[in-house]
Amino acid sequence: MLSNEAKAVSLDERSKYLRRRIIQILDVTRRGHLGSALSLLEILRVLYDDVMLYDARNPKWNQRDRCILSKGHGCLALYVVLQDKGFFPETELWKFCESDGILGGHPEIKIPGVEASTGSLGHGLPIGIGFALNAKHEGFGHRIFVIVGDGECNEGSVWEAALCAGKHKLDNLTVVIDYNQYQSYGPTREVQNLEPFADKWKVFGFATKEVDGHDVQALRSAFSSVPLEKDKPTAIICHTLKGKGIGFAENNMKWHHKSGINDEEIRQLFDEVEI
Amino acid sequence: MRKMCLDMVYELARKDKRVFFIGSDLGTGTLQKFKEEMPERFFMEGISEANMIGLAAGLAMEGKIPYINTIATFLTRRCFEQVVIDLGLHNLDVRLLGSGGGLVYAPSGPTHQAIEDFAIMRAIPNMTIIAPADANEMRRAMLQSLDHQGPIYVRIAKGGDPIVTSDDIPFRIGKSLLMKEGSDVLIVTTGTTLQIGLQASDQLKKWGIDAGVLHIPTVKPIDKEAILSYMEGVSVIVTVEEHSIIGGLGATVAEILSEANFASPKRFKRIGIPDVFADQYGSQESLMRSFGITTENVVTTIKSLAGSELLPDEAIKREFAKE
Numbered sequence: 001m002l003s004n005e006a007k008a009v010s011l012d013e014r015s016k017y018l019r020r021r022i023i024q025i026l027d028v029t030r031r032g033h034l035g036s037a038l039s040l041l042e043i044l045r046v047l048y049d050d051v052m053l054y055d056a057r058n059p060k061w062n063q064r065d066r067c068i069l070s071k072g073h074g075c076l077a078l079y080v081v082l083q084d085k086g087f088f089p090e091t092e093l094w095k096f097c098e099s100d101g102i103l104g105g106h107p108e109i110k111i112p113g114v115e116a117s118t119g120s121l122g123h124g125l126p127i128g129i130g131f132a133l134n135a136k137h138e139g140f141g142h143r144i145f146v147i148v149g150d151g152e153c154n155e156g157s158v159w160e161a162a163l164c165a166g167k168h169k170l171d172n173l174t175v176v177i178d179y180n181q182y183q184s185y186g187p188t189r190e191v192q193n194l195e196p197f198a199d200k201w202k203v204f205g206f207a208t209k210e211v212d213g214h215d216v217q218a219l220r221s222a223f224s225s226v227p228l229e230k231d232k233p234t235a236i237i238c239h240t241l242k243g244k245g246i247g248f249a250e251n252n253m254k255w256h257h258k259s260g261i262n263d264e265e266i267r268q269l270f271d272e273v274e275i
Numbered sequence: 276m277r278k279m280c281l282d283m284v285y286e287l288a289r290k291d292k293r294v295f296f297i298g299s300d301l302g303t304g305t306l307q308k309f310k311e312e313m314p315e316r317f318f319m320e321g322i323s324e325a326n327m328i329g330l331a332a333g334l335a336m337e338g339k340i341p342y343i344n345t346i347a348t349f350l351t352r353r354c355f356e357q358v359v360i361d362l363g364l365h366n367l368d369v370r371l372l373g374s375g376g377g378l379v380y381a382p383s384g385p386t387h388q389a390i391e392d393f394a395i396m397r398a399i400p401n402m403t404i405i406a407p408a409d410a411n412e413m414r415r416a417m418l419q420s421l422d423h424q425g426p427i428y429v430r431i432a433k434g435g436d437p438i439v440t441s442d443d444i445p446f447r448i449g450k451s452l453l454m455k456e457g458s459d460v461l462i463v464t465t466g467t468t469l470q471i472g473l474q475a476s477d478q479l480k481k482w483g484i485d486a487g488v489l490h491i492p493t494v495k496p497i498d499k500e501a502i503l504s505y506m507e508g509v510s511v512i513v514t515v516e517e518h519s520i521i522g523g524l525g526a527t528v529a530e531i532l533s534e535a536n537f538a539s540p541k542r543f544k545r546i547g548i549p550d551v552f553a554d555q556y557g558s559q560e561s562l563m564r565s566f567g568i569t570t571e572n573v574v575t576t577i578k579s580l581a582g583s584e585l586l587p588d589e590a591i592k593r594e595f596a597k598e
Contacts, residue, residue: 126326130333160326
């Protein structure tokens with residue numbers, strides 16, 4: 001199983017750096033969806049470092065590739081990546097969830113670089129289909145990436161959208177699934193089993209690929225090869241680990257969302273990233 | 276009215292390339308000319324309202340103006356959260372065309388009767404709600420919909436409703452229309468209840484009651500200034516709507532009235548669907564009758580509210596007493 005291999009992948013310095021940035025935000029705000037952000041950090045890092053075309057100084061550039069973080073609760077990862085790329089000043093990170101800041105507990109379009117306000121699950125993929133249909137209509141070559149969570153795939157709207165993407169042969173659309181196999185209450189296989197997961201996407205008309213969602217090279221290779229098949233949307237199932245990179249938070253549901261984080265926990269989080 | 280509405284989508288699409296049409300699983304042949312002439316902007320996406328709203332939001336974020344049509348209950352109830360977040364929160368130029376507003380689908384039962392569409396759409400920030408009185412007004416409203424900023428819900432009434440408006444009456448989104456002046460009573464209507472209001476006003480004349488009729492084609496944002504102005508001089512105000520008395524036109528006018536703190540007392544009544552689901556089939560007209568959304572009930576209600584103060588002639592009073 002790729003999911004087991006994900007645990008073994010060691011993180012490089014850039015992945016550790018981005019994790020430290022997330023913990024720095026937690027140090028200020030003492031709350032947030034840590035586990036959900038850490039499982040998708042390499043996905044976002046690779047998309048913004050190596051795959052997508054965009055201009056941070058002109059976030060609405062018409063020809064940009066679009067990325068929607070449909071699992072909006074993973075926003076801490078998106079914020080550190082977007083800030084790292086220069087979409088907004090660093091000072092915004094330290095105002096996370098503050099009344100005078102732009103970064104909230106779920107991403108909104110007022111944030112430079114954010115394509116759609118998400119947080120309620122099951123919204124990103126239909127919106128991404130609108131983007132993809134428009135690109136086809138206009139003859140634009142940009143690509144659309146929609147990152148969804150595995151728990152999010154409980155939503156019927158995800159599968160309505162999957163039917164639609166297959167029907168329209170949207171090969172400019174890629175669904176990236178953060179398959180960390182945990183949702184808020186517990187393991188996805190117990191709450192609402194998704195398996196056989198890849199087969200589901202296939203029968204809805206997608207070309208699919210499964211990768212280790214923390215293996216930067218594997219992600220680069222997968223994302224750079226989309227569309228996997230002409231005239232088919234792509235689904236890349238990324239096997240990830242909730243809380244990846246922080247031993248005591250990995251697959252620990254106490255860290256799915258945590259508030260009231262104390263000084264000792266902050267110190268432990270920083271220490272754990274350095275190991 | 277539905278035919279005019281969809282004909283206008285075709286007309287708007289011909290003159291503006293930003294216009295897209297999205298249907299769910301509409302009757303075969305719907306907008307056939309649109310499909311044949313502009314297939315790249317015609318989408319029939321099946322019975323999947325949540326996806327349809329999100330898809331339209333994505334198109335609107337890219338600068339397009341999608342017009343979506345399906346049965347009003349499915350556009351308002353089924354995908355409410357998508358409408359709130361994808362359209363309301365993002366404040367996008369998407370047009371929701373709800374067929375069968377009110378009790379049109381009486382024979383189909385409560386699942387298809389849009390009795391609270393105003394209420395739920397009204398609660399969404401940035402949403403505009405339009406309920407034309409007839410096909411003529413639908414045409415004028417649709418022309419204005421093209422360049423309006425933000426989402427719009429258009430309630431489509433039954434086909435073949437009597438034409439009571441004309442092109443002489445200017446239509447502007449957000450503006451009410453005083454269809455009849457009156458010094459004693461103000462009847463406030465929306466959609467096809469304008470017809471009831473006009474008839475009631477005529478009938479009240481023989482009782483010596485001078486009833487004005489204020490038509491509210493835009494339920495939200497409501498023309499508060501005009502409503503306050505016309506309410507001030509009268510002593511009786513009655514709202515008439517093919518909608519639940521909760522959260523619709525009557526409730527909105529009641530909110531305005533209660534905060535107006537007029538010096539002179541006002542008597543007020545909402546006529547509409549009580550807080551129940553329909554428990555019988557029949558026709559739109561028979562359900563309207565059962566709920567008292569009729570000219571006769573508007574007249575009776577106003578006479579009752581007016582009492583002796585507005586029935587000055589003794590003979591009329593005696594006749595009223597006999598009824």
